[in-house]
Amino acid sequence: MITVPEADARILSNIASFGIVEVPFMSAQGRVLAQDICADRPIPPYDRVTMDGIAISYTSFQQGLRRFRVAATMAAGDDAVLLDSGDDCVEIMTGCALPTGADTIVRYEDVTVSEGYATINAEQIKQGANVHRKASDKQSGEVVVRAGTIVDDAVVSMAASVGAAVLKVRMLPKVLVVSTGDELVDVGEQPAPFQIRRSNSYTISSVLKRYGIAAELMHVNDNESAIENLLDSALANYDVLLLSGGVSMGKYDHLPATLQRKGVTEVFHKVQQRPGKPFWFGASDKGTTVFAFPGNPVSAFLCLHRYFLPWLRARVGLKQPVHFAVLGSDVTFAPPLQYFMQVVVTQDNGGQFVAMPLPGNGSGDFSNLLQANAFMELPADRSEFSAGEVFRIWPFKNIVA
Secondary structure: EEEEHHHHHHHHOOOOOEEEEEEEEEOOOOOOEOOOOOOOOOOOOEEEEEOOOEOOOOHHOOOOOOOEEEEEOOOOOOOOOOOOOOOOEEOOOOOEEEOOOOEEEEEEEEEEEEOOHHHHHHOOOOOOOOOEOOOOOOOOEEEEEEEOOOHHHHHHHHHHHHOEEEEEEEEOOEEEEEHHHHHOOOOOOOOOOOOEOOHHHHHHHHHOOOOOOOOOEEEEOOOOHHHHHHHEEEEEEHHEEEOOOOOOOOOOOOOOHHHHHHHHEEEEEEEEEEOOOOOOEEEEEOOOEEEEEEOOHHHHHHHHHHHHHHHHHHHHOOOOEEEEEEOOOOOOOOOOOEEEEEEEEEEEEOOOEEEOOOOOOOOOOHHHHHHHEEEEEEEEOEEEEEEOOEEEEEEEEOOOO
């Protein structure tokens, strides 16, 4: 049995990229950029008007002129007109190019327009007001979005504005989620008195959808031949196998031995933690990575969030965010195991995160996951933990209301 830090180190030593693929920018949301996005021309590409009003030469205002002849009217998309007289102005709309000879926009709220003339009512205006100067944001060729960024609404908007219709993004793995156990029946079936419905595989699949992964699901009973047949196909066709159940010390826990017979090297089996102690991790010589979680629902859920998701983020070029919270009440946990305690994390009036423990009935009690929003990681070398101490948390829901 290895420690949690040792398990981390061994898992994260296997983080080679899955590769790069090109996708239309509107299909890239949620993916990780594998390229810099650069401006194809200056941003903005011209001196851009930011308010409806009139365009003037500030020198004329500075010299005392307040009444200007309206020489032209411009709409967004029009060619810039020439303002060749300091006594003239141009009525102009937001988004227009600044007229040649003008340098300042006076907004309509500060102007009266009547009978072909515009009178400025404000006592003071600022030179260059309401003008977004050409290239003041980015020069042509300058990076606007860095590689390694998650494509969100803002990135989609920027990609569209610079003409990046196709984006290079990190490839996602092809994932198979496998549940094991004779006692499990599908959701639509009526369980016998000593059976239960499958939930782990659907839970895992649901979490993966948030990362853009459409995992395939399979189930296999606790039968060595059936497990071998499934692994023959799975190891040849998937980048990642996420298995639940069949990894403890029971007579029908066939997965560890069968995986090794099929060429999957065991990196570790059993971690000094609760829940999830029987967790198994390995990799095949063909490149498939295998995470075999315990079958208890909370154990599988914890291992998915604590180990698999950080590994996935690392392989697609993302850093794992680190969160801490203050323990809200005293806790005693006697076994020498790293304890991942289900907690409800809230934010106090000072902006500090506070984690309140939830009582539960062990790793089979997944109803608590409906109330909890994080696991708090308590170190294995202690048994007493006091309110007010700060420990790392692993959120699986939004911890900010």
